[in-house]
Amino acid sequence: MRCGTCAFYVHPPRGVCPRCQGERLVPEQVSGRGTVYSYHVMHLPGVPGFTPPYAVAVIELDEQPGLLTVGNVLDCPLEELSIGMPVQVTFEELSEDVTLPQWTRRRE
Amino acid sequence: MSDGVEPYSMRDKSAIVGVGHTGCVKDAGVAPEVMWMRAVREALDDAGLSPRDIDGISTPYTDTWPMGAVPTPFTLTESLGLPGLRWHSGPLGGAYSLGSVASAALAVSTGQCDTALAVHCMVRPKRKGPTAYNYKGAQRASGVYAHLAPYGYSVFVQMMATVARRLLDTNDLAREHLARLVVDQRSNALLNPLAVMKDPLTVEQYLSARWLAEPLGLYDADMPVDAAIAVVITRSDRAEDCRHTPVLVRHVSTFLGPRPDWVFQADYAELFPVELGRDFWRRAGIEPGDLSFAQIQDGFSVYVPMWLEALGIVKRGEAGSFIGDGNLARGGTLPTNTHGGNLSEGRLQGGGAVVETVRQLRGEAGERQVDRPSVGLITVGGSPTVCAALLHV
Numbered sequence: 001m002r003c004g005t006c007a008f009y010v011h012p013p014r015g016v017c018p019r020c021q022g023e024r025l026v027p028e029q030v031s032g033r034g035t036v037y038s039y040h041v042m043h044l045p046g047v048p049g050f051t052p053p054y055a056v057a058v059i060e061l062d063e064q065p066g067l068l069t070v071g072n073v074l075d076c077p078l079e080e081l082s083i084g085m086p087v088q089v090t091f092e093e094l095s096e097d098v099t100l101p102q103w104t105r106r107r108e
Numbered sequence: 109m110s111d112g113v114e115p116y117s118m119r120d121k122s123a124i125v126g127v128g129h130t131g132c133v134k135d136a137g138v139a140p141e142v143m144w145m146r147a148v149r150e151a152l153d154d155a156g157l158s159p160r161d162i163d164g165i166s167t168p169y170t171d172t173w174p175m176g177a178v179p180t181p182f183t184l185t186e187s188l189g190l191p192g193l194r195w196h197s198g199p200l201g202g203a204y205s206l207g208s209v210a211s212a213a214l215a216v217s218t219g220q221c222d223t224a225l226a227v228h229c230m231v232r233p234k235r236k237g238p239t240a241y242n243y244k245g246a247q248r249a250s251g252v253y254a255h256l257a258p259y260g261y262s263v264f265v266q267m268m269a270t271v272a273r274r275l276l277d278t279n280d281l282a283r284e285h286l287a288r289l290v291v292d293q294r295s296n297a298l299l300n301p302l303a304v305m306k307d308p309l310t311v312e313q314y315l316s317a318r319w320l321a322e323p324l325g326l327y328d329a330d331m332p333v334d335a336a337i338a339v340v341i342t343r344s345d346r347a348e349d350c351r352h353t354p355v356l357v358r359h360v361s362t363f364l365g366p367r368p369d370w371v372f373q374a375d376y377a378e379l380f381p382v383e384l385g386r387d388f389w390r391r392a393g394i395e396p397g398d399l400s401f402a403q404i405q406d407g408f409s410v411y412v413p414m415w416l417e418a419l420g421i422v423k424r425g426e427a428g429s430f431i432g433d434g435n436l437a438r439g440g441t442l443p444t445n446t447h448g449g450n451l452s453e454g455r456l457q458g459g460g461a462v463v464e465t466v467r468q469l470r471g472e473a474g475e476r477q478v479d480r481p482s483v484g485l486i487t488v489g490g491s492p493t494v495c496a497a498l499l500h501v
Binding site for chain 2: 011012037038039040041042043044046047049050053054056058065066067068069070071072082083100
């Protein structure tokens, strides 16, 4: 989301802007470009729908320093994932009702 | 220690006069209430006090309708046969055991009550899988977890692994540094009869252990146990009448981080309470160089370097080499987690650290005794809620 008062990007969504306390937060389309801020490789079972080992990445969006989101880098082997890797959003259709924003490697 | 006393201060107005600790085991074979009451009886006996001397109680959980297997002011008041309590509370900073001791110290220091009891009990999950400890959101995602669970991200160790990855790759921290920490703590635990871990651990075993969530392996995570602790805190003007040397509460402090999760904060290197560190020492009138030892929260190994940097004991980026050089070992410049910590004594969320600090400062720590200690630091929690305390004799 983005604050309609001070233009600060906010994620995850919330009701009031944490920078200016403005109430006009609205969904805003972003470039879909970012870099891997950090990641881990999960080796434990227990998360429904996931078979370990698999990687989860935290992505820092180009729009604003410290603007983080979470996803999986779909086309990247576990051992090649690294901090600073450029990524581009893609959309993974899980069902008719559910589409997830996801990530692929971005070649510079 | 510097002399400039803050005009509004709790400084040395309360003292710990009794501690009890059941010891850490994988299955105590008794009800949790039996465990925590054993710790309470030991702490009262250690202080030379009786239940009727207690007029305040704090515990990590304070529900008035006791549904879970946890001690609360209500259940303890009933178990001790007390007519009621002058004061009760939860933990300062949500920081479990130390937070309960800290809020009791604040209450005693400000005349809310005269002698308070702080109690904590941990029960090891006896079932594995998604019903066990820390599998928050694995079955149903809401709030922040709605942005994590669809990507297979909902177990707490994953959050710490992601933080650890960032620190390992950008903050001069190495797995070898963490290995030194974990192995040193295990050797401390071998000298602690209360510890659950009884076997030595080598650097090679640490580095080749299976992953939980890479880069955190089996030995980076604390050890779930059945255990309970209890602590008696009283006015320092009455503490001299108790059975042992009073351990004075110099200062306690808490901090609330800016976010309720460990995921979306902008700078992972500042996830731990850097802001707390900026004035903690001044308020206490103690410098890091005054410390005889420290008990630093180690729910995961990587907490320790984060705490060292947050409190300014070392500069940002220097905790790894500080640990790697052996400063935290017995005989090092800052012996740390001398009882084995949550990693090797057992997961008491800092409860063992409080008991150990008292026993070290009294000179009762046996083979693991630090040489003539005078000041001990305890930290519990990580982010966003924490508590830190300085005790001394």
